[in-house]
Every structure is written in structure tokens, then in C-alpha cells.
Amino acid sequence: MDIPASPWNQRHLIGKDEVMALSFEEAFEAEFAPLHRYLRRRVGESTADDLAAQTFATAYAGWERFDPSRPLRPWLYGIAANLLRHHWRSERRMLRAYARTGVDPVVTDDGETVERLDADAQHRLLAAALAELRPHDREILLLHAWAELSDTEIGAALSLPTGTVKSRLHRTRERLRNHLDRHGQVAARPSSSPAEDPR
Amino acid sequence: MTDSPLQILSDFRAGVAEPGEETARRIYTLVTAPATRNRRELERRWYTRRPRLVLIVVVAALLAVPTAVAFGGKIVDLFQGTPAPAEISTTFTGFNRMFDKLADFSTRQGFAMTMPHAEVSKAHGVIEIETADGPQDLWAAPSDQGGNCYFIDFANDPPTPTGKLGIGGCDPSPPPASNINWGQVWFRPHPDLVTVWGSVFVDAATVHVALEGGSTLALPVVERLFLGSLARGEKVVRVTAFDAAGDEVAEWTKPR
Numbered sequence: 001m002d003i004p005a006s007p008w009n010q011r012h013l014i015g016k017d018e019v020m021a022l023s024f025e026e027a028f029e030a031e032f033a034p035l036h037r038y039l040r041r042r043v044g045e046s047t048a049d050d051l052a053a054q055t056f057a058t059a060y061a062g063w064e065r066f067d068p069s070r071p072l073r074p075w076l077y078g079i080a081a082n083l084l085r086h087h088w089r090s091e092r093r094m095l096r097a098y099a100r101t102g103v104d105p106v107v108t109d110d111g112e113t114v115e116r117l118d119a120d121a122q123h124r125l126l127a128a129a130l131a132e133l134r135p136h137d138r139e140i141l142l143l144h145a146w147a148e149l150s151d152t153e154i155g156a157a158l159s160l161p162t163g164t165v166k167s168r169l170h171r172t173r174e175r176l177r178n179h180l181d182r183h184g185q186v187a188a189r190p191s192s193s194p195a196e197d198p199r
Numbered sequence: 200m201t202d203s204p205l206q207i208l209s210d211f212r213a214g215v216a217e218p219g220e221e222t223a224r225r226i227y228t229l230v231t232a233p234a235t236r237n238r239r240e241l242e243r244r245w246y247t248r249r250p251r252l253v254l255i256v257v258v259a260a261l262l263a264v265p266t267a268v269a270f271g272g273k274i275v276d277l278f279q280g281t282p283a284p285a286e287i288s289t290t291f292t293g294f295n296r297m298f299d300k301l302a303d304f305s306t307r308q309g310f311a312m313t314m315p316h317a318e319v320s321k322a323h324g325v326i327e328i329e330t331a332d333g334p335q336d337l338w339a340a341p342s343d344q345g346g347n348c349y350f351i352d353f354a355n356d357p358p359t360p361t362g363k364l365g366i367g368g369c370d371p372s373p374p375p376a377s378n379i380n381w382g383q384v385w386f387r388p389h390p391d392l393v394t395v396w397g398s399v400f401v402d403a404a405t406v407h408v409a410l411e412g413g414s415t416l417a418l419p420v421v422e423r424l425f426l427g428s429l430a431r432g433e434k435v436v437r438v439t440a441f442d443a444a445g446d447e448v449a450e451w452t453k454p455r
Binding site: 023024025028032033034036037040041048049052053056057060104106107122123126127141142145146173176177180 | 203204205207208209210211212214215216217218222223226227229230231387
């Protein structure tokens with residue numbers, strides 16, 4: 001993206017050696033699209049615009065103080081997770097609506113002409129299961145499955161010990177499996193899908 | 200059905216698209232907008248929903264004052280009034296388009312922002328300084344909200360299809376309480392230099408940029424604009440404007 005430089009578009013390592021690390025512009029270029037898409041999957045496009053803007057505004061404001069030795073993605077997704085808390089209820093409402101009607105508000109919420117995703121039974125059941133998860137558990141699960149953060153990164157994003165993330169993720173996956181299994185939607189043995197690969 | 204829960208989850212809403220270039224540009228512009236009235240309007244809107252966020256944004260904006268010691272930049276003569284070449288006019292035109300989109304976006308979001316527009320046909324050179332990386336130019340065009348829209352680039356950087364790489368904007372309306380609006384930035388192709396520039400909203404002939412190490416950089420004010428080049432290192436602590444008689448007419452001091 002060709003964008004002008006900006007007054008606070010820089011970041012320093014403050015220490016013995018000052019090093020110009022990733023600029024805000026570079027961070028934005030690298031992380032904006034995947035973060036926006038993740039948020040859009042969670043809460044729809046218009047809210048995703050707002051949350052992505054607020055996430056990067058917060059990051060921009062804190063850029064000078066951010067320790068460049070820390071990984072960027074967990075920090076950004078942690079900010080986004082804090083902002084998403086205010087949308088947990090609407091997220092659940094949208095999941096329930098999709099489960100009930102087969103029309104996903106996330107892909108139709110802006111009146112945009114978007115080819116609607118297949119409203120198959122699997123996804124409607126999944127939406128129902130996601131809606132019933134505890135919000136914190138849903139957060140961890142979706143950071144893992146959609147944002148593709150590792151357990152360690154999720155821990156850093158949510159300020160949780162990695163062990164806690166692992167156990168909650170395991171429990172949530174089991175809960176999801178049980179929910180889908182009751183409706184005959186999953187195989188009996190675990191899959192080796194990429195999302196389950198250990199990182 | 201034979202998929203695992205995580206496979207089903209991975210597929211769920213997988214067709215949701217990434218944001219387009221325009222969305223990215225619009226949000227980048229919003230996020231990095233200087234502390235002008237428009238930015239404050241954006242923050243006010245957020246404030247009603249996220250009280251703590253605004254505090255973070257404002258504090259950081261005050262703290263985000265950076266590096267410098269310098270070599271100031273020697274002023275090059277015979278530049279003021281030079282008509283802007285095509286690539287600079289294109290850049291100002293791009294500003295106007297971006298501002299239009301921003302205004303449109305703000306209206307759709309429920310808070311209308313009044314955005315400035317540059318009179319592109321009147322774009323001209325104001326200050327050219329000699330830096331370690333060659334000449335650096337400040338171009339200006341009148342803003343329809345009063346004051347200037349400006350653009351700063353390195354003369355020897357090649358133009359891109361959308362204009363030159365640089366920093367630009369328009370004077371805030373109303374002016375800040377200090378009557379000095381300044382900023383500093385580095386350009387990726389020139390990582391050892393920090394550009395300092397600004398506007399003075401009263402009649403002034405020079406500004407003195409005081410650095411944390413105790414040195415001061417004196418810069419002329421031309422059409423109420425100034426431009427200087429610093430090396431990375433120390434921090435700007437004060438910017439003071441003087442009129443032709445040498446009397447202080449405005450001052451910005453680093454907040455404590």
C-alpha cells in the first residue's frame with residue numbers, strides 16, 4: 001500500500017543501541033488485512049472496520065512504548081480482543097440467528113451483494129455451538145482457528161499462562177466436538193487438519 | 200459428515216474477504232491523522248463508547264515526540280514560488296480525493312467531518328533545504344479552510360504512480376492554542392534523517408527548534424511554514440517563533 005509517512009510512523013528500541021525496528025506503516029501493511037478479516041468473521045464488516053481502526057489507533061498511540069522485542073501479532077490481537085468484549089453479545093446474537101435461519105448476518109449485514117456462504121447444516125450447528133460457548137473460551141478457540149495464533153501467542157494476547165490456554169482450548173474443542181457429535185456431524189477420530197497441528 | 204470440529208470451524212465463514220485497498224487506506228488515514236479537529240472528532244466518537252481508549256490516544260500523541268540533533272538543512276535559494284511539477288500536483292490531487300473519501304466515510308459512520316481541500320492549481324515550492332541525502336522540498340497549496348496544505352519530499356526520490364513519497368497534510372482549523380503546529384517524520388529511504396516541519400499561525404520570521412541536548416536549530420519561516428532536517432538522537436523540547444523584530448510570538452513546549 002502506498003501511503004504517506006506520518007509524524008508518529010516510527011518506533012525505536014530504547015536501550016544501549018537504538019535500532020529502527022518495524023515501522024508502524026510496515027506493521028499496518030502486514031497485519032491490517034488479516035486482522036480485519038478475523039474481526040469480520042467474528043462480527044461483520046462494519047463493526048470490523050470500527051474495531052480494526054480502534055485496534056490500530058491504540059497500537060499507533062502506544063507505538064513508542066511498545067517493546068519491539070515482543071511479537072507484534074499477539075499484542076495487536078490482544079488489543080482487538082479487549083475491544084471485542086463489548087461485542088460478545090451481538091456476536092452471540094448473530095451466531096444464534098444464523099443457526100436459526102441459515103442466513104449468516106456476518107456476510108449479509110451491510111446489504112452488500114456478497115455470495116452467501118453455503119448455509120449447510122454443519123455450519124448452522126457450529127454457529128449454535130459457538131454461541132453457547134463461554135465468551136472467553138470462544139475467544140481462545142477463534143484466535144487459534146481463525147487468527148492462527150499459537151498457544152503461546154494466545155497466552156500473550158490474553159495475558160494467560162500457556163498452560164491455561166492449552167487446557168481451555170482442549171476443553172472447548174471437546175465441547176464443540178460433543179455438540180456436533182450429538183448431531184452426527186463429526187467423525188469419531190480426530191482429524192489431522194492444519195488447524196490442529198501443534199505449533 | 201466426516202470433518203473434525205476444527206476443520207468445520209476453519210471452513211466456517213472462510214469465504215469472508217480481506218479488506219480492499221481503499222478500506223486499508225481509509226483506516227490508515229484515520230488512525231494516523233494528526234491531532235486536528237477531525238482527529239478530535241474521531242476520538243470524541245470513540246470516547247462515547249470506549250472512555251479509556253481516548254486517554255491512551257491523547258497521551259501518546261503528546262509523548263510521541265522523537266529524535267534529533269542536527270544538521271538543520273541549509274536553505275537553497277530561488278525555490279520559493281516555483282510551480283509544482285506534475286508529480287507534486289498529482290499528490291495534492293490525491294490528498295483531495297482521500298479527504299473526500301474520509302468525509303464520505305465519516306458521514307456514513309454518523310459523524311460528518313469537514314475536510315480541507317488544496318487548491319491544486321496554486322501548488323508551488325516554498326522551501327528547499329540541502330540535507331545529507333540531497334535536496335528536500337516543502338510544497339504548499341492554499342487550503343479552502345484557510346492556511347496551507349503542504350507536502351514534503353526528497354527531490355531525488357523517484358515518483359510513484361500515485362505521486363511522490365512524502366509527508367503531507369493541511370493546517371488544522373482552528374489553529375492549536377500554541378499557534379505552532381509541527382511534526383517530525385522519517386522516510387523509509389532516508390532512515391538516518393528526521394524531517395521536522397510545521398506551521399506558525401501568527402506572523403513570524405524564524406523558529407528556533409530547541410533540542411534536548413541544549414542545541415538550537417534556527418529555521419526561517421516562509422509563508423508561515425518551516426522545514427528542517429535533523430539527525431536521529433536527541434529530542435525536540437521546544438519550538439519558539441519570533442517575528443522580524445526578534446520578539447517571541449509563539450511557543451510550543453514539550454508537555455511534561
